[in-house]
Every structure is written in C-alpha cells, then in structure tokens.
Amino acid sequence: MEKNNIENIDQNPNGEGLNSRKKTVSFHTLGCKVNQYESEAVSALFEKAGYAIASFDENSDVYIINTCTVTNLSDRKSRQAIRKAKKQNPDSIVAVMGCYSQTAPDEVLKIPGVNLVIGTKDRNRILEYVDRLEAGECRINAVDNIMASRSFEELKVNTYKERTRAYLKIQEGCSQFCSYCIIPYARGPIRSRNPQDIIAEVRELSKNGYTEIVLTGIHLASYGRDLKTTSLLEIIKSLNEIEGIQRIRLGSIEPTTITEEFVKAAGEMPRLCPHYHLSLQSGCDRTLKAMNRKYTCEDYKKSVDLLKAFIPDVAITTDIMVGFPGETEEDFAHSLEFAEKIGFAKIHVFKYSPRKGTPAAEAAEQVAPEVKEVRSEKMLALSDSLEEQYLCNYINREMEVLFEQESGEKKGSMEGLTKNYMRVAAEGGPELSGKLLGTKLKKVKGSLFEGDILW
Numbered sequence: 001m002e003k004n005n006i007e008n009i010d011q012n013p014n015g016e017g018l019n020s021r022k023k024t025v026s027f028h029t030l031g032c033k034v035n036q037y038e039s040e041a042v043s044a045l046f047e048k049a050g051y052a053i054a055s056f057d058e059n060s061d062v063y064i065i066n067t068c069t070v071t072n073l074s075d076r077k078s079r080q081a082i083r084k085a086k087k088q089n090p091d092s093i094v095a096v097m098g099c100y101s102q103t104a105p106d107e108v109l110k111i112p113g114v115n116l117v118i119g120t121k122d123r124n125r126i127l128e129y130v131d132r133l134e135a136g137e138c139r140i141n142a143v144d145n146i147m148a149s150r151s152f153e154e155l156k157v158n159t160y161k162e163r164t165r166a167y168l169k170i171q172e173g174c175s176q177f178c179s180y181c182i183i184p185y186a187r188g189p190i191r192s193r194n195p196q197d198i199i200a201e202v203r204e205l206s207k208n209g210y211t212e213i214v215l216t217g218i219h220l221a222s223y224g225r226d227l228k229t230t231s232l233l234e235i236i237k238s239l240n241e242i243e244g245i246q247r248i249r250l251g252s253i254e255p256t257t258i259t260e261e262f263v264k265a266a267g268e269m270p271r272l273c274p275h276y277h278l279s280l281q282s283g284c285d286r287t288l289k290a291m292n293r294k295y296t297c298e299d300y301k302k303s304v305d306l307l308k309a310f311i312p313d314v315a316i317t318t319d320i321m322v323g324f325p326g327e328t329e330e331d332f333a334h335s336l337e338f339a340e341k342i343g344f345a346k347i348h349v350f351k352y353s354p355r356k357g358t359p360a361a362e363a364a365e366q367v368a369p370e371v372k373e374v375r376s377e378k379m380l381a382l383s384d385s386l387e388e389q390y391l392c393n394y395i396n397r398e399m400e401v402l403f404e405q406e407s408g409e410k411k412g413s414m415e416g417l418t419k420n421y422m423r424v425a426a427e428g429g430p431e432l433s434g435k436l437l438g439t440k441l442k443k444v445k446g447s448l449f450e451g452d453i454l455w
C-alpha cells in the first residue's frame, strides 16, 4: 500500500488554515493472496472514510492485523504482530481479522491491547466497529459462525500495489476437509462470487491500467458449484472478452478441474496463461487417501496429459507435502518418482506440520522432524533439476514478456514474466513497465532468463 501524506491542511471558506491531522491506519497481512486481497479491500474502505495509510512500522491511530492460521507458526506470527502494534502506539485501536481470529476469537481477545476481533466475514462493517471503539467501547468481538455462511461477501478493490497485475478474489471457503487442513473451519463452506460483480471489477481494473488478472480463491477449483449457473470455465470465457485485459492467470486449482472440455476451451483462449498450479500434495495413493484428497495419482496424470496435449508451452507447477503422518520411506519414494514422471516446472515443497484441531494432528504415526528434513531436501533437489530442464527448453526462443519492475539481480534491466511464468530480465528502464514485448531468451541463470527485446 502506498504511504500517503499524513498531514492534511484543510482550508475553511474564509481561507484560514485549519490544521486537521488525517487519522492513520496501518496494515500487517499474513498468509495467502486471498488475505492480501482482503487487506487491500479493507484499506480502500478506510481511505474512502478519509484515513491515510501508514506503514506498519509507524505510529498509527488504527492497526489492522490480517491473520493466518494455516500452521501453528502462523498463529504465533499473528500474535507477534498484534503485540508489536500495541507497543508502537499504546493509544491505538488494534483490530484483528482473518483466519486466526475466526478460529480462536477468545484467545485473540485475551491478548493485551486487542480492541476488535473480526473473523472472515463482515469485514465491510469494520469502520462502524472502529467508530464505536472511538466513542468509548473497549472491546468488540464481532466473530460470527462462519459455517452458517452461504453468500460471498463483496469487497471491492480497484487499485493494487503492483501496477500491472491484479489479484482478484472470486471464491470463498472450502468444503473438502483435507485431513491436515484447518481452512474449512476458518473460511466456512464454498461460496462463489456473482459473475456480474467479477466482470464489473475486472472492467474497472482494466480502466485503471491493469493488464493481467490473477483469479484467486480459497478453493478456486470449486468456483460456481454453489451457484449452479456458472463455472470456472464460464467466468474465464467472460473475462477473456474484456477489452484491455491481456492475460488471465489462474491461482491454485486441482486435477478435477482439468477435463477435456476445459482444456479444449482453454487452448482457444490465448489470453489465458498456460501456467497451471495443480495442487498434488503427494504422489502416493495411500498418502492421498489418508490426506482425504479426492483424486488418485492416475487421475492427476490424466489431467496433466490433457494439459500437455492441448496447451502449447504449458508450465505445470505444484505443492507437495513431505512427512505426512504414516508416510513410509516407500510412500515417499513413490511420491518422488511420480513427481519426476510428471515433469513439473517447479515444486513448492512443504514439511508436514501438525495443525491443532485437524484429524492428521491426532494421528499416531507422526514422522520424525529429521526424516521430514531429509525428504524435503530430496524433493527440493528434484524440483531444482526439473526446473532447470524445463527452462532449458526455452533458450533461444522468442516469448512475450510483460515487464513489471526494475530487476534486483541485473542492474539497468527490467524484469517481467512470460505467460508460462518464466522470469525474464532485459535491458531498459521504467518506461518498459506494463508493456508486453517480444523478447528473445538468450541464457538462464538460476530461474532468471536474460533476454533481448525484439518488438
């Protein structure tokens, strides 16, 4: 978020200077892209109400901590941020929202200095609660039963920190109940955003100069299931028609989304990026079953084969968890072998960490930390080697790059992404930002290509 001017001199009609300091609000956001989207939306509400946005390290009137609860460590980080805020300005209003406060509102409210707890709904009422606190109330617990929620909460964002890419939340909640995951309890059942609202927001983003849209959600794959009148594919088709939008990227989805109908349609939409983050979690059927994932390795492989057959230059990335309770050496070996067979462009590797309140945390056969470490290193080494193989295929190829920002690694260069999510640096300055340019990829170092702009 941009830091605005915090001093604001109002002029009264007689021309006399009236020094009225703008109230300030600061944000600290933990966790995923959905949380980031929601912080941007809440920040827009405060700005509209006349607040200036300050950095979290500054003395602020209101602090918003948007929490995450995906691991026990996320809870701890959320608590640390709350304490830091109050220490910075003991007179401030500290408001805590998000997944941790949704699952443990009483615990959060007991942290000294917390004034307001909101969960994962009613965020659009936050200013009303802050006004009540300013008027003298000490503490408000506004957390409601999320499991009873049946509709998508509209929170609009028209501008983002990044100048070219906008993350757009179109789906809320998850009804999958994977045995290691607390999120269904923090976010409630699946709710899809109304297609008209999505289209209106994307038109607005396009008017504001955004050229790339990233569709996100808690369980994006289930978009439309509750509405029954639309689907993820239908909404992508509608967004593909919006003028000014050059790229549509999908957040994490699951193999169940990838049907023949989907890939055939996707292959005919050039704006849809050929980058699919297909969550795998394990390449061993026994482990997938214990995780309560709803597909087998064979299902997964079929989806990958369809993508490779219909989508040229497709990049398939994934998440894999190692050391899930009961994962034997043999199970892990299957997982490793399967990941190699798929030929991912990159694997995000996670070591299983027990999450209080989930069935897997109660399982007797927990894997020792040192075993998880070894498995993680092996999976990461495979990821590095697969990534290298994938990237090497593109040396000397001409690709379109959407340039975004100055390169941190190559002085005097700008960096951007190809459609299939490869990072490219090419000589140039900020004038390239937001431009989609044909670039020849000359060589690759680590995961960064060096390229020459051709057109």
Ligand code: SF4
Binding pocket: 174, 175, 176, 177, 178, 181, 182, 183, 184, 218, 219
């Ligand atoms: S699909 Fe599984 S891992 Fe993903 S949010 Fe839902 S329960 Fe959690």
